[in-house]
Amino acid sequence: MQNTSLPPDSIEEIKLKVKESIETKNLTINNLKYSIHHATKAYNDAIRVYEAKLVQFGIPSEELGF
Numbered sequence: 001m002q003n004t005s006l007p008p009d010s011i012e013e014i015k016l017k018v019k020e021s022i023e024t025k026n027l028t029i030n031n032l033k034y035s036i037h038h039a040t041k042a043y044n045d046a047i048r049v050y051e052a053k054l055v056q057f058g059i060p061s062e063e064l065g066f
Helices: 008-054
Strands: none
Touching: none
């Protein structure tokens, strides 16, 4: 961008907008990573509960297949 004929103020404005865009996207990515982690934990917890209940009902753990 330094090799263009744009005024320095415009270059700084473009840099700022790009930086803000990247920060927003990074925040979105981090929120999505948290959501995936939360959903994975909830899934694993549910599987553990189901396995425990099935064992309580007399179903052998090797037959569960989770």
